[in-house]
Amino acid sequence: MVNNAATLGRSGVHDFIIIRVAGINLALYAIFLLGFFLTNDVNYLSWKSLFSNLGMQVFTIITLLSLLAHVWIGMWQVLTDYVKPVGLRFILQLALNAAAFSYVIAGLVILWRV
Amino acid sequence: MKKVFSIYRYNPDVDAKPYMKDYTLELEDGSDIMVLDALILLKEQDPTLSFRRSCREGVCGSDGVNMNGKNGLACITPLSHLQGEKIVLRPLPGLPVIRDLIIDMSQFYTQYEKIKPYLINDGKEQPAREHLQSIEERDKLDGLYECILCACCSTACPSFWWNPDKFIGPSGLLHAYRFLIDSRDTATDERLSELDDAFSVFRCHGIMNCVSVCPKGLNPTKAIGHIKSMLLNRAV
Numbered sequence: 001m002v003n004n005a006a007t008l009g010r011s012g013v014h015d016f017i018i019i020r021v022a023g024i025n026l027a028l029y030a031i032f033l034l035g036f037f038l039t040n041d042v043n044y045l046s047w048k049s050l051f052s053n054l055g056m057q058v059f060t061i062i063t064l065l066s067l068l069a070h071v072w073i074g075m076w077q078v079l080t081d082y083v084k085p086v087g088l089r090f091i092l093q094l095a096l097n098a099a100a101f102s103y104v105i106a107g108l109v110i111l112w113r114v
Numbered sequence: 115m116k117k118v119f120s121i122y123r124y125n126p127d128v129d130a131k132p133y134m135k136d137y138t139l140e141l142e143d144g145s146d147i148m149v150l151d152a153l154i155l156l157k158e159q160d161p162t163l164s165f166r167r168s169c170r171e172g173v174c175g176s177d178g179v180n181m182n183g184k185n186g187l188a189c190i191t192p193l194s195h196l197q198g199e200k201i202v203l204r205p206l207p208g209l210p211v212i213r214d215l216i217i218d219m220s221q222f223y224t225q226y227e228k229i230k231p232y233l234i235n236d237g238k239e240q241p242a243r244e245h246l247q248s249i250e251e252r253d254k255l256d257g258l259y260e261c262i263l264c265a266c267c268s269t270a271c272p273s274f275w276w277n278p279d280k281f282i283g284p285s286g287l288l289h290a291y292r293f294l295i296d297s298r299d300t301a302t303d304e305r306l307s308e309l310d311d312a313f314s315v316f317r318c319h320g321i322m323n324c325v326s327v328c329p330k331g332l333n334p335t336k337a338i339g340h341i342k343s344m345l346l347n348r349a350v
Contacts, residue, residue: 001308001314016342
């Protein structure tokens with residue numbers, strides 16, 4: 001049993017479930033947006049009306065949170081493989097998680113304004 | 115027929131760093147021998163050349179080496195299976211080299227030890243004479259018990275290269291599943307609890323190098339998939 005607190009989940013299986021559910025959500029969001037671009041004449045009005053919909057706003061927020069979870073666990077896995085100096089790994093992980101957090105906050109602020 | 119070999123040489127007592135040395139072996143035309151036989155002939159030329167071997171028939175798992183970039187057992191790999199002008203022989207990658215083709219397998223064995231590779235039975239349901247298995251229960255062990263611990267799979271696995279101290283590795287996990295699925299073992303839950311962290315099992319990303327190199331034709335990735343399913347079933 002290897003203990004580790006730096007990842008998001010409480011256990012290996014918890015991480016495994018979170019990263020996959022988040023990944024599926026990210027894929028669904030990407031497919032939905034692709035479908036929207038292919039089936040609509042995309043302009044300011046149609047874009048604004050899409051994001052004015054409460055369902056779309058919730059979907060977007062869930063997707064941003066999924067992105068945060070996916071980045072947190074995924075980058076932790078990559079960094080623990082390839083970056084062995086602990087100090088450097090800590091700084092990189094902090095920077096990447098901060099960036100992912102910023103995306104969530106920025107996304108929330110943008111959606112709030114629509 | 116001439117065969118040229120390029121062999122990894124390193125004696126830490128003498129050499130500042132490892133180097134590749136070329137050897138030439140004269141063989142009868144049309145003949146084909148195993149890599150281990152070639153190594154034994156080369157050792158006659160150069161007695162300082164070091165490698166492990168024992169049973170010479172793919173049972174003991176002593177002579178795992180990297181041949182032309184792919185891990186395998188020297189004793190059951192014919193020279194005719196190795197292409198190219200030169201046959202390049204290196205020690206199994208990822209573990210410390212003791213000398214020439216001999217590696218220090220301590221980390222590999224430490225991971226094997228972690229999975230408690232023996233039957234654990236709480237004795238609550240003692241049979242009158244012995245623990246019998248049905249044919250179906252015994253069938254579940256096929257494809258698992260045959261592992262000979264040659265380390266070809268674990269030393270071909272990038273996840274094991276990066277975290278040999280934390281990731282159990284394909285061989286250890288194949289053995290772990292062999293005891294998890296054994297009808298006579300009663301410590302399934304404790305075994306799963308020991309494996310439920312972010313490294314021991316879940317560092318396997320299904321690269322499948324282990325399946326590609328296993329000289330016994332086993333499938334550690336499939337066993338690891340079963341362990342993940344057991345952990346998921348327990349958690350959800």
